[in-house]
Amino acid sequence: MQKNALYKLLKINLDLAVEAHDLLRGDTGQEIPGVKMEEMPFANGLIKTITILNEQGAAIMGRPPGSYITLDSPAIRENNKQIHKQIGEIMSEKLKEVLPLRDDSVILIVGLGNWNATPDALGPKVIEYSMATRHLFQYAPEELRQGLRSVCILSPGVLGITGIETAELIKGAVDRIHPDLLIAIDALAAGSVERINSTIQVATTGINPGSGIGNKRVGINQETMGVPVIAIGVPTVVHAGIIAHQAMDNLFRHLQNTPGLHQVYQALQPVAVQQMINEVLEPFGGQLMVTPKEIDEQITNTAKIIAMSLALALHPGIPPEEVEHYLH
Numbered sequence: 001m002q003k004n005a006l007y008k009l010l011k012i013n014l015d016l017a018v019e020a021h022d023l024l025r026g027d028t029g030q031e032i033p034g035v036k037m038e039e040m041p042f043a044n045g046l047i048k049t050i051t052i053l054n055e056q057g058a059a060i061m062g063r064p065p066g067s068y069i070t071l072d073s074p075a076i077r078e079n080n081k082q083i084h085k086q087i088g089e090i091m092s093e094k095l096k097e098v099l100p101l102r103d104d105s106v107i108l109i110v111g112l113g114n115w116n117a118t119p120d121a122l123g124p125k126v127i128e129y130s131m132a133t134r135h136l137f138q139y140a141p142e143e144l145r146q147g148l149r150s151v152c153i154l155s156p157g158v159l160g161i162t163g164i165e166t167a168e169l170i171k172g173a174v175d176r177i178h179p180d181l182l183i184a185i186d187a188l189a190a191g192s193v194e195r196i197n198s199t200i201q202v203a204t205t206g207i208n209p210g211s212g213i214g215n216k217r218v219g220i221n222q223e224t225m226g227v228p229v230i231a232i233g234v235p236t237v238v239h240a241g242i243i244a245h246q247a248m249d250n251l252f253r254h255l256q257n258t259p260g261l262h263q264v265y266q267a268l269q270p271v272a273v274q275q276m277i278n279e280v281l282e283p284f285g286g287q288l289m290v291t292p293k294e295i296d297e298q299i300t301n302t303a304k305i306i307a308m309s310l311a312l313a314l315h316p317g318i319p320p321e322e323v324e325h326y327l328h
Contacts, residue, residue: 007191012239015188016201017050017068020061023191032060042090044083045073064221066205069094074198076305077298084301088308089320091200095313098204100181100228101149106134107314108179110170110220111155112186112207118299119236119291122187124155125303129327131311134177147317152177167218167225174225182229184220185306189289190235193243196291197298200234200306207231234302236295240288241277 007014007023014020024032034057040047052058052065071091075083101107109130111123134152136144156162156169174182184207190196206221206229221229292298304327311318311326318326 012191012241013189014191015233016070016191016195016199016235017052017061017063017203018048018070018072018199018201019191019195020063021050024060032057034058035061044075044087045071047071047090047094064205066203067098068205069098069202071200071202072195072198074194076198076200076302077294079297079301084305085308085320085324088305088323089312091202091305091309092312094202095230095309098202099230099313101314102180103149105180106150106152106177107181107183108170108173108177109151109153109183109310110173110185111153112158112166112184112220114158114161115155116161118295119289120158120187122234122236122299122303122306123185125299126185126306126310127153127155129304129307131326131328133315145317148315151314152179165218167220170220171225174227179227182220182225182227183232183310184229185232187236188233190238191242193238193246195235196238197234197236197295197302200232200302203231203233205229205231207233232306234306236299237289237291240290243290244277 014023021032021035021037034052034054036051036053038049038051040049048070050068050070052061052063052068054065058065071087071094073087076087109127111125111127111130113120113123115121115124130151130153132151132153133144133148134150136148137150152173154170154173156166156173159165162169170182170184186207188201190199206219206223206225208219218224220231307327308323311323312320315326
């Protein structure tokens with residue numbers, strides 16, 4: 001059964017542009033019109049940049065035109081500070097390529113998500129490690145070193161905690177602060193187990209919080225906020241239906257030489273596969289999301305990598321060898 005059909009039946013949205021690209025290209029075996037993909041390997045992984053060039057590409061990919069940079073590295077899951085620092089430095093260089101910054105730019109960093117739910121706490125955790133400088137420009141300019149920009153940070157919580165749409169809170173801050181750029185960090189849903197906490201996506205098109213787990217919230221993008229929005233996301237959960245399908249697929253692949261069995265699997269209709277998966281997930285309304293047991297440590301490590309990359313990208317006066325001193 002093709003993954004594309006399974007995702008549609010299970011109503012799974014792919015947060016990662018690279019997964020949507022691989023899925024579509026895999027089904028057709030051809031390049032996608034209006035979409036360009038570039039690859040750049042590095043010591044501990046691979047960077048893929050997918051650029052949606054026009055409305056034709058946007059319609060096929062199901063997301064707006066813009067750049068989607070994906071940094072893949074299983075080393076993100078490892079507890080290796082030296083490698084994490086190297087990944088943070090590489091990510092900062094990619095951020096510099098897409099951040100529309102001037103020396104006097106004011107930047108608002110927003111950590112989306114629920115700090116009470118660890119898989120959704122990536123955004124607030126990045127805020128915890130990030131450095132705010134905007135107040136220093138006004139109240140203690142003598143404390144500033146050369147090469148720092150005006151940065152303010154915010155962790156607005158989620159609708160279930162505040163009773164207020166997250167986009168409304170952010171828009172209020174934007175209207176008051178008048179930043180030149182908004183950077184939003186959020187946890188995403190993966191389309192495969194391998195990508196959990198091993199992939200970082202940077203998108204120039206903003207973000208729709210909760211889309212990967214079926215929660216439709218107001219988008220945070222240039223149209224709604226009135227300023228450019230860069231979104232940084234990391235998949236921290238995967239739909240249990242994807243795991244169930246992958247297990248079935250692997251089982252029948254191992255049995256493909258058994259007369260008749262592989263043909264039976266190939267003949268299964270997508271609806272039949274969906275029904276079998278839904279029966280298992282019925283106690284959870286078909287929407288069970290899975291996360292690793294090491295999620296606490298992995299969220300902390302990933303948040304530090306992102307906070308480090310932001311510090312280096314936003315503040316040219318911070319030398320890479322000193323960046324850890326600027327993480328809270």
